[in-house]
Amino acid sequence: MTTGDPILSIRNLHVRFRSNDGMVEAVRGVDLDVGAGEFVAIVGESGSGKSQSVMAAMGLLASNGEATGSIRYRGAELLGLKAAALNAYRGRKLAMIFQEPMTSLDPLFKIGAQIAAPLRKHQGLSRKAARARALELLELVRMPRPEARLSSYPHELSGGQRQRVMIAMALANDPDILIADEPTTALDVTIEAEILALIAELRQRLGMAVILITHDLGLVRQHAERVYVMRQGEVVESGTKRQIISAPAHPYTRMLLAAEPEGRKAPPPDDAPILLSARDLRVSYDLSRGFLRRETALLHAVDGVDLTLRRGQTIGIVGESGSGKSTLGKAVLKLVPSAGTIRFEDRALAPLDRAAMRPLRSSLQVVFQDPFGSLSPRLTVGEIVSEGLLVHAPHLTRAERDLRAAQALAEVSLEPALRNRYPHEFSGGQRQRIAIARAMILHPKLVVLDEPTSALDRTVQKSIVALLKDMQARHALSYLFISHDLGVVRAMADWVMVMKDGCVVESGPTEAIFEAPQADYTRRLIAASIKA
């Protein structure tokens, strides 16, 4: 509950953006209160206006945006203030960290100087005093080797470390409110858990309020006291965490809560034929530098992996970024050079060159993570979906290809009439359906799914998972399902391989891995991703 008067209160906030199609209203009449020291979460899917609401408070709307209504901090109106007047509040009373730790720091300035800037501006500290305080702040956010980090540049830090720097900068002037806009979406699950634990701990120690903006109800469950649920620019429901989680009133909240992927996949029968097997698979990158490559260095992205995939089976490959899971997926498709043996049905793939691989390609398909980057913006959806037929079924006429494209789109539950439109007219989930249709039109036997649901909202994710499982059952497909998201893997896969630093640390039937993980690393991954 709110204790005393709220320190931040938003009333009837509207945010509009001028666009070529006229005004677009991103936030429609939002009311929101934050009490001193309170942990408030704003939950919603992409496009719900949850970020824009706080961007308006911070004066950070894009230049074509305008906000009306009222945003008061301890009684003082923030909306409509000029940047100079607003600077008395932002960075001092209200601080913010962002979703993109990789790009939120200036690459050309040292960490120490960047943390010192708000200290010198708002507290008028000398260069030396600011540096001393910056060091304290880095220690506060538990940055490893803080002294050395003061002189580092952002590119020398990992994503998690950069987010720690962002938090240190935000805390520089002891703010009353820390706004965290999807602070961990771009980070691995174990790092996510660390960063959120840090924010929660700092809130306790420093007594500040936290506004966490997230699409992930798991995070809300763990940390928040009060929750606002937003949809299409409006708050549809708000209340204490207990109310929202255990007795949601609005159907949308219920849908969000039910959106955790569910269901389990039964393994294929033991006598199912082996479709793909790999033995001692290795992929190395040459990192040699220097004149005439004096410093030789090899990065083993995949380091001796064995894999057996049966017909109708789904192997989930999990691990954090840099674990080699995507490289493994590319290696079995021979999209990157590798050492070791790969057998597909009864053929060894290793000796085949590109031309010899081509007839097999229709059986080996792939769906990528990025539904925005993996579809050509200059082809219609029909052309994208049927493009593979030009190579693998050249005898088809244009009309026959068009018919096949329509069928393929219908199979992924997209209106076939949409095939004459271009990708930018579709949402992320629809685009991923298009990418799946493009793979399925060739009747593959094996599909490598490389984080196919990671860029999508939870509710959309759930429908894509259902679609993939349905396709698998109908066509007896085998999947290699690569993901860092253990919840989705648990719903999709009947066998799991856990990868770290290019090696498989543990593998086994899905339930065994989740119920009784053997390796420490697996236990940490599971602990970090199951947010009860």
Place this chain on the structure above:
Amino acid sequence: MLPFILRRLATAIPTLFVVVTLSFFLMRVAPGGPFDLERPLEAKVMENLRRIYQLDQPLYQQYLTYLGALLRGDFGPSFYFRDFSIAELFAQGLPVSMRLGACALALALLIGGPLGALAAFRQNGNADHAVMGFAAAGITIPNFVVAPVLQIVFGLTLAWLPVGGWNGGALRNVILPVVTLALPQIAVIARMTRAAMIETLRANHIRTLRAQGLDGSTVALHALRASALPVVSYLGPAAAALLTGSVVVETIFGIPGIGRYFVEGALNRDYTLVMGTVVVIAVFVLVFNLAVDLLYALLDPRVRLD
């Protein structure tokens, strides 16, 4: 740093060798020779001249002789300016051209950079439109139009400045040619700075600065440093071109620089003069590109010299 510089200088030598070789033979492929006048010389005189300047030897022999002399730092005698060696011509002309070019470059940076930044901060405002209009004019109006207009306005009508002449490099004499040279560079630099600034001002790290309540000057400082990177890359070739003189500007203002040597040398088949100019320009290009790489590494910590 030092090994990088040494390595780059070492790789410049083969580049120079190729440039010299190609120019030498291309020059000789052109018909005619340095002593072909409208009224042909007597055969005997011609023969003597050719022998004195060693033009009677086989081409490869001449090439080797030239290369040998070049290695000793000897650019040879001029064929056209009979009493001068190439080294003497450059000793007189190069400092003049370099001084003009350096002034023009400095002016272009001092005016073009701030103009571009101003336009970016006031994107789509009146200031932006004014700067972009000026830049379009600066790029499209050729210097052989700008120069006479300046001469007429400031030299004749207002009579503030001399119409031409070098006069030992007096400030009054330098202003008009420097402005003429700088104008298109101001335009290009303003446009590049503006484009880079607009991009940078939208970047996430600038948003971070705003979220921290830092004032406009801090934001501008960060944005300017990031926007300097593309401009710096452009400056290398631009500096090399400016410092080695401009035919048009030096001819119109009657300035004894080296800009006109390239054209005059080529027209008169003054083989050694053309070769000398080629070598000087090539060296400038190589040196300034190296300087740009060093400056770039200084500005951007992500770039490593190795």
